[in-house]
Each structure stands twice: as C-alpha cells, then as structure tokens.
Amino acid sequence: MKDQTLQIRTSPHLKRPMATNTIMLHVVLSLIPVMAFAVYSFGITALLLITTTTAACVATEYLLNGKERGKQNIKDWSAVLTGVLLALTLPPGFPLWMAFVGGMIAIALGKFVFGGLGQNLFNPALVGRAMLQAAFPVAITTWTETLVNGRFSHIIPSSLTIPFLEPIKADAVSGATPLSAFKFDKVSTEIQDLAFGFTSGSLGETCAFLIVIGGVYLGVRKMLNWRIPVGILGTVATLTTILYLSDPVTYPSPWMMLFSGGLMLGAVYMATDMVSSPLSTIGIWIYSFVIGLLVVLIRIWGGLPEGVMYAILFGNALAPILDKSIPHRIYGMSSKNQNKNRA
Amino acid sequence: MGIYIESFPSSSQEVIEGRAIDLANATAAEILSGIQNAGIVGLGGAAFPTHVKLSIPEGKTCKYLIINGVECEPYLTTDHRVMLEQQEDIFMGLRYLIKALSPQKVYIGIEANKRDAFEKLEQYKPLDLAVEMVLLPVKYPQGAEKMLVTAITGLEVPSGKLPIEVGAVVINVATTAEIGRLLPHGRGIQERVITITGPGIAKKGNYLITIGTPLRFILDQVGAEDIKEVFMGGPMMGVSVSNLDIPITKGTSGIVAFKPQQTLENQAEYACIRCGACLDACPLSLNPSQLGILAKNESYDLMASEHHLLDCFECGSCSYVCPSNIPLVQYFRVSKSIVRKRQAKAKS
Ligand code: SF4
Ligand code: SF4
Numbered sequence: 067m068k069d070q071t072l073q074i075r076t077s078p079h080l081k082r083p084m085a086t087n088t089i090m091l092h093v094v095l096s097l098i099p100v101m102a103f104a105v106y107s108f109g110i111t112a113l114l115l116i117t118t119t120t121a122a123c124v125a126t127e128y129l130l131n132g133k134e135r136g137k138q139n140i141k142d143w144s145a146v147l148t149g150v151l152l153a154l155t156l157p158p159g160f161p162l163w164m165a166f167v168g169g170m171i172a173i174a175l176g177k178f179v180f181g182g183l184g185q186n187l188f189n190p191a192l193v194g195r196a197m198l199q200a201a202f203p204v205a206i207t208t209w210t211e212t213l214v215n216g217r218f219s220h221i222i223p224s225s226l227t228i229p230f231l232e233p234i235k236a237d238a239v240s241g242a243t244p245l246s247a248f249k250f251d252k253v254s255t256e257i258q259d260l261a262f263g264f265t266s267g268s269l270g271e272t273c274a275f276l277i278v279i280g281g282v283y284l285g286v287r288k289m290l291n292w293r294i295p296v297g298i299l300g301t302v303a304t305l306t307t308i309l310y311l312s313d314p315v316t317y318p319s320p321w322m323m324l325f326s327g328g329l330m331l332g333a334v335y336m337a338t339d340m341v342s343s344p345l346s347t348i349g350i351w352i353y354s355f356v357i358g359l360l361v362v363l364i365r366i367w368g369g370l371p372e373g374v375m376y377a378i379l380f381g382n383a384l385a386p387i388l389d390k391s392i393p394h395r396i397y398g399m400s401s402k403n404q405n406k407n408r409a
Numbered sequence: 410m411g412i413y414i415e416s417f418p419s420s421s422q423e424v425i426e427g428r429a430i431d432l433a434n435a436t437a438a439e440i441l442s443g444i445q446n447a448g449i450v451g452l453g454g455a456a457f458p459t460h461v462k463l464s465i466p467e468g469k470t471c472k473y474l475i476i477n478g479v480e481c482e483p484y485l486t487t488d489h490r491v492m493l494e495q496q497e498d499i500f501m502g503l504r505y506l507i508k509a510l511s512p513q514k515v516y517i518g519i520e521a522n523k524r525d526a527f528e529k530l531e532q533y534k535p536l537d538l539a540v541e542m543v544l545l546p547v548k549y550p551q552g553a554e555k556m557l558v559t560a561i562t563g564l565e566v567p568s569g570k571l572p573i574e575v576g577a578v579v580i581n582v583a584t585t586a587e588i589g590r591l592l593p594h595g596r597g598i599q600e601r602v603i604t605i606t607g608p609g610i611a612k613k614g615n616y617l618i619t620i621g622t623p624l625r626f627i628l629d630q631v632g633a634e635d636i637k638e639v640f641m642g643g644p645m646m647g648v649s650v651s652n653l654d655i656p657i658t659k660g661t662s663g664i665v666a667f668k669p670q671q672t673l674e675n676q677a678e679y680a681c682i683r684c685g686a687c688l689d690a691c692p693l694s695l696n697p698s699q700l701g702i703l704a705k706n707e708s709y710d711l712m713a714s715e716h717h718l719l720d721c722f723e724c725g726s727c728s729y730v731c732p733s734n735i736p737l738v739q740y741f742r743v744s745k746s747i748v749r750k751r752q753a754k755a756k757s
Contacts, residue, residue, distance in 0.1 A: 184680035
C-alpha cells in the first residue's frame with residue numbers, strides 16, 4: 067500500500083449532522099410561510115419592515131464584533147433570526163426608523179452586552195420589542211386593517227414617518243386587535259378568522275395556523291424543544307377552559323386565548339430560544355408552565371390586553387435560577403451527594 | 410534527557426501453554442491461573458487482564474455474573490459474530506467463570522437488534538445452566554460496564570467504584586468464548602476477531618487475525634484505498650494512528666478507515682447555545698455544557714469537585730451531539746489528566 071499522510075485526531079470520529087448554523091437557518095426558513103402571509107395581508111409595507119429589522123440586526127452584529135468575528139457571527143444566522151422575529155412582533159404600519167432602532171437594540175442590548183451568542187439572558191428579539199414598547203408606546207399599538215386594497219402598491223403612510231419629527235396621531239388607531247376588542251369591549255372574534263389570520267395585529271400574530279406548521283416541522287427535525295410550546299399552550303388551554311366554563315360571559319373562550327395575539331409566535335418561536343430557556347427537561351416544564359400561567363394572569367387580570375412578551379421575558383430570567391436550583395440526579399452518586407446540582 | 414517507563418501494574422501475564430484446566434476438578438484459583446497463563450484479557454477493547462478482574466477483593470462477593478454481548482461501539486460487530494458462531498465456546502467459558510466466581514445469578518445481555526444471536530444462544534443453551542438472557546435497548550454506550558450493570562440489575566455502580574461494589578462482574582462475550590476455547594486444552598491466546606470496516610475499506614467484515622500482525626499488511630489484504638484516517642477501536646472512542654507499521658494487539662476490537670471526505674476537518678466551532686443536547690446524551694447525566702465552559706476557563710479543580718469530572722468515562726456522546734462543534738470530551742480528557750496529576754502531587 068502507498069504511504070500517505072494520515073490525519074490524527076482524537077475521538078469521537080463521528081458527528082451528528084446538525085450544526086448550530088443549520089438549526090438557526092432552518093428556524094428562519096420555517097418562518098417563510100409566516101412572513102409570506104404577512105406580506106399577503108399587509109402588503110409591501112410588511113416586506114419593508116422585515117427587511118429593515120433584519121438589516122439592522124445583521125449590521126449591528128457585524129459592526130459590534132469587528133471584521134473577523136463579525137463575519138463569523140453572521141454566518142451562524144442568529145442575527146437574521148432575531149431580525150425576522152422582531153419584525154413579526156411589530157404592527158404593520160410601524161415607522162421603519164423605529165424598527166431599525168429596535169433591531170440595533172435587540173443585538174446590542176439583547177445579545178452583545180451579555181457576551182454574544184449563547185451568553186444572553188433574554189431572547190434578543192423580545193428585548194428589542196420591549197424597548198420599543200417603552201419608547202414608542204403609541205406607535206406600537208397602532209394597528210392597521212388587514213387585506214386593504216392597494217396594499218401592494220402603496221406603503222402604509224405611518225411607516226415613513228421622519229425620525230423624531232412627526233408624532234403618531236392617536237386617531238390613526240384603526241382596527242382594534244381581537245384581544246383588545248375583547249378586553250375592553252367584550253367583543254369576541256370568530257375562531258376561524260383567528261386561526262387563519264384574517265384579523266388585525268402584528269405581522270406574525272395573525273396566522274396561528276402557519277406558525278403551528280412551522281413549529282411541528284422544527285419539532286420533528288429536533289431543532290426545537292417541543293415541550294415548550296406544548297407546556298405553554300397546554301397551561302393556557304387548561305386554565306382558560308376552567309375559567310370559561312365557570313363564567314363564559316366574563317372570560318374569553320380558550321380558542322380565542324390560544325389563537326389570538328402573540329401567543330402562538332411566542333410559544334413556538336420565542337420561548338423556545340435555546341439560549342434563554344433552561345437546560346434540563348424538568349426545568350423546561352416548569353419554565354413553560356410559568357410562562358403559560360403568566361400569560362393568562364396578565365391577559366385576564368392585568369392592565370394590558372397582551373402579556374406574552376412579559377411572560378416570556380420573566381421566564382427567561384427564571385431559566386438560570388431553575389438550572390441552578392433543581393436538584394439533579396447524577397449516575398452513581400450517593401443520596402447525600404446528589405444535591406450538588408449540575409448547573 | 411531520559412525516558413522513564415513504568416509498567417502497568419497488572420501486566421502480569423506471560424502465556425504459558427500446556428497446562429490444561431479440567432473443568433470438573435479445577436478449583437477457583439486454578440481456573441484463575443489458567444486464565445492468566447492463557448493470556449486472556451478483556452476483548453471488548455479495554456484489554457484489562459481477565460484474571461485480575463475475576464479476583465474478587467476481600468469482603469466482596471460476586472452476586473451477578475454478566476456476560477456482555479453488547480457491542481462496545483457503533484460500527485463494531487465482533488461480539489455479534491462470536492455469538493453467532495461460537496455458542497459452544499461461550500457456554501464452556503461460562504462454566505469456567507461460574508466455577509471461579511459462584512455467582513447467584515448469571516445473565517447474558519444482548520442488544521435488541523441482534524435477535525438472531527439471542528435465538529442462537531437460546532437454542533444452544535445447555536439445560537443445566539441457569540442463565541438469563543436479556544434483550545437491551547440499542548443505545549450507545551450500552552456496552553459500557555456501568556450502563557450494562559444498571560440496565561440488567563437496576564443497581565447503580567457508585568461514583569469512582571468498580572461494578573463489584575454492587576456485586577457484579579462483567580465479562581465480554583468474546584472473552585468468555587476464548588476462556589471456553591483455550592482452557593480445556595491449556596493453550597494460549599494467539600488470535601482474535603476484529604471488525605474491519607469504514608468507507609475506506611473494500612472488503613469489510615470480521616476477520617480472525619493473529620495478534621501481532623502489522624496493520625499495513627491487514628489493510629493491504631482488505632483493499633484499503635485512498636484513506637486519510639485510520640483508527641483502532643470504534644468511531645466513538647478509537648485512537649487514530651499516525652503510522653501503519655504497528656501491530657495488532659489483544660485490545661484491538663476494530664480497525665476503521667475513513668476516506669478524506671469522511672474526516673471531520675475544519676468544522677467551525679460556535680458558542681454553546683445551551684441546547685441541552687449534551688445533557689440528554691450523557692449516560693451519567695453529567696452537565697457537559699457547564700463542564701466545557703469551566704474547561705475553557707481552566708477551572709479544572711472546580712470541574713472535579715463540583716461537577717463530577719472524574720466520573721466521565723470519555724464515551725464521546727456529548728461531542729457527538731453538540732451542534733456547536735465544541736470538543737467537549739477532548740476538553741475533559743485533558744482536564745482529567747491535569748486533575749489527576751494535581752491530586753497525585755498533593756498526595757506525595
Ligand atoms: S464523554 Fe461526555 S457524554 Fe460521555 S460520560 Fe463524559 S461527559 Fe458524559
Ligand atoms: S450540546 Fe453543545 S451547544 Fe448544546 S448545550 Fe451542550 S455544549 Fe452547549
């Protein structure tokens with residue numbers, strides 16, 4: 067046999083064919099139907115909004131990390147994912163300059179200050195969204211009607227407001243979301259409209275059905291921990307069913323709760339962010355339950371119509387505590403050493 | 410500069426042929442010395458001298474004798490072949506082992522995907538031998554001693570201890586067959602079954618190979634072409650070789666050859682994304698993610714004192730699953746040797 071240079075490396079010599087960049091890319095790909103539907107419902111404005119936040123996130127990631135690391139980091143697709151997710155939480159007519167600021171904040175404050183990918187305590191997209199909500203409370207609750215004529219040729223006017231100069235007029239508020247309609251006026255929305263997206267709301271809040279499909283795809287490919295959406299939605303469904311059966315007039319129906327607002331998007335795509343959710347399986351179940359419980363509490367008894375964002379951010383803060391405090395069984399440890407937890 | 414060579418404390422074997430051990434009349438001690446003289450070691454890959462393993466320490470008794478028919482690594486099929494072809498040797502070896510250890514229960518553990526081997530053994534099982542055959546889930550590293558003891562008896566081997574702590578002795582099935590084949594005739598070990606496989610090999614299969622055969626000669630016979638990486642053992646724990654002019658040893662359970670396209674070169678490493686895959690993969694339920702972070706910070710002592718580093722038996726499952734390509738087990742190997750050195754220094 068010919069002599070050849072053999073390569074030496076340490077075992078294992080096999081590798082599961084699933085890399086972090088592949089996972090992130092697939093999450094982005096699975097959101098394409100949701101994005102396409104948003105563009106269908108809200109027109110070119112939606113496309114502009116998604117492009118703006120994504121560009122802001124990618125540019126920020128690149129600039130903050132310098133040339134070398136920035137290039138490497140962009141290849142992991144996580145900045146793109148943050149940009150897309152952020153856009154999906156915003157209302158269609160949201161001013162683009164604000165969206166750009168939101169994208170920068172998401173990466174800078176949500177990720178970079180913690181030390182980059184893997185170190186962040188909170189889901190970066192939600193950090194961006196929370197900051198925008200605090201800074202621009204009016205713009206972020208200004209909803210436009212879905213499926214308006216001319217949506218493919220005209221941009222929603224509020225999108226093009228000039229930074230800091232034009233205030234959003236409060237009377238621009240049109241098309242209340244299903245949740246606010248119920249909360250403040252006790253108007254219920256037809257369930258099929260909710261599931262298939264013919265209501266007003268944020269870009270990615272309207273079509274629950276497509277989000278479920280994306281989630282099932284990722285769950286089957288093991289790129290998402292199915293326990294999180296199942297845990298959150300299960301908790302919400304159980305609690306609201308109990309409430310609804312006790313008093314159907316005061317409380318919204320479980321269907322309405324499950325399919326409206328950001329719950330689907332949050333449960334499938336935000337709470338499942340691996341970095342900001344607990345490591346252990348028991349931790350994951352507790353985390354999901356707490357988020358579900360908080361969603362119900364805020365939506366029904368809190369002052370806001372929507373509570374998914376705060377519920378998930380709270381869950382994120384809880385994750386490291388769960389990792390530290392859940393006693394964990396290690397093989398072959400006597401019971402007195404067992405309490406040395408693993409995190 | 411000088412090199413200090415320290416001999417392995419249990420390298421106590423010299424093959425001495427010609428002393429047949431008669432099963433009916435031999436004492437336990439005679440069987441052990443027969444095994445020692447035959448040069449038999451654990452053929453699963455660890456190559457630990459079998460007579461040392463069978464010497465039960467003072468104060469312990471062997472309750473369970475477990476014959477390990479679970480392949481120690483993916484790709485390897487030597488144990489499967491032995492179970493399909495050498496049933497009589499296996500049961501003869503088992504008789505010697507039972508006589509040497511007087512266990513209360515005897516098990517043979519086989520993976521569920523090797524039903525043919527299970528049925529063959531069931532068919533050849535002598536009526537007077539009380540052996541329970543157990544089918545086990547196919548899950549690497551099921552063939553690791555501790556995992557096997559737990560799967561069969563439900564007992565966990567305490568941290569840092571051997572299976573005998575819970576009364577179990579685990580012997581590989583090929584080792585058992587070798588005992589049954591050699592002892593009645595007083596012969597010594599000369600050859601072993603080796604799986605030769607991998608994309609770089611034309612004639613893949615299990616071969617009976619004389620110990621000491623040069624690797625280069627073997628690869629020529631099986632048609633190895635365009636190979637970039639060769640390792641001895643399985644793909645999860647095997648050691649890659651830099652030179653083909655080395656001999657086969659008793660501990661060589663497999664030879665795997667990869668072509669250039671199969672080798673894991675230049676995989677980009679990403680940050681840990683806390684996906685939890687390594688936690689689910691670790692058979693001991695350690696936290697490889699945390700251990701990896703500590704290793705990067707060189708907090709070796711903390712790894713050992715709080716995170717059970719020394720329990721890790723380097724199965725490689727964590728590195729295999731990690732989507733961020735973090736060389737976890739590679740870190741742990743280095744960390745373990747540093748911790749061991751520090752501990753030895755502290756003692757002396
Ligand atoms: S190599 Fe990894 S998976 Fe295997 S025992 Fe060690 S830490 Fe656990
Ligand atoms: S498998 Fe890798 S990326 Fe996932 S938690 Fe473990 S170390 Fe982190």
